[in-house]
Amino acid sequence: MVTHAVFMTTVIVIVAAGIERGIELATKFMVPSVIVLLIGLAVYAVTLPGSGQGYDFFLTPDFGAVAANFTSILPLAFGQALFSLSLGFSVMITYASYLGRDDSLFADGLVIAVTNTFVGILAGLVVLPLLFAAGVQPGEGGVGAVFISIPTALASLPGGGFVGRAVGIVFFAIVLVAALSSAISLLEAAVAYAVDTFGLGRVPAAVGLGVGAFVLGVPSAIDTAWLEWFDGISVTLLLPLGVLSVVLFVGWAMGSAATEELRDGMGLGGVSPAWLWTLRTVVLLVVLVVVALNFQDLFLTPNAGDYYIVPPLG
16 A cells, blocks of 8 residues: 555656656656666576577467457457557547647657557567466466566576566566556646646646545555456446547547648648548447447456456455
8 A cells, every 4th residue: 555655646746747847757767767677678588498488479470369269359459559559548639739830740659659569579578488488377468467477487487586586676667667657647638637627736636636546546456356357447448438439529520620630740741531531430440349349248248258347346
């Protein structure tokens, strides 16, 4: 609980400090540190006996398994993309509103997509070799992988307990920094809305909403079952619904005005109307399919998936 309080206090202080003095300064430290630490662990993982099985597991796709489990893989992949890119929480919309007229949405979006993919691949080159080198089979991912599978693997690394503790400190430092950056982004979106809509000061808005987030997160700090439930509800239900709302609003409510905004933000000579109709049809169809599959798991086939609509009250 104390760790939870310190974590949220740090998030509140950074967001309350503002965009340049708080979020920008923190991000300039956090993002490079995560990449440097991941590269260090990836280099270390290469030296471990048995790590080759992890690379084979990670880098050799099983298209047959993908095809056979497509209806369950698609929602998970969709949710992961939305979560890692912060597309379903209006975070990117909030940050984009701070860009100047000279900034390019196309260039910034490309950098974000490439960096996100690079960090994801780096994480895979760290986690899976560590698991296989320690003789631990990868599980289903998520909370169990971070707090059960990986600590088990770290305890079994060659070189004794000291090596496992040292690698564990570095690994969970990465997890901490990644969680901190995500929490800052999520709180900033809510704070920006409160400031712009209700005229609140940034400091009281950050404190009030941060304390509310702290209270909401208390069950997760006490019991990982609540953490899994919150994670599942957000990824399975809230994220797709949020993206569905954005697609409907941008594609159908804004319409041609959205094309004009994109043209101005990208700094390109023109944006084809095909972009708008792709958003209205192809993107909308994919989002609707994912929402339907997730609703089926949550409401029509209870206990069939990893997450349930009913919170873990017992």
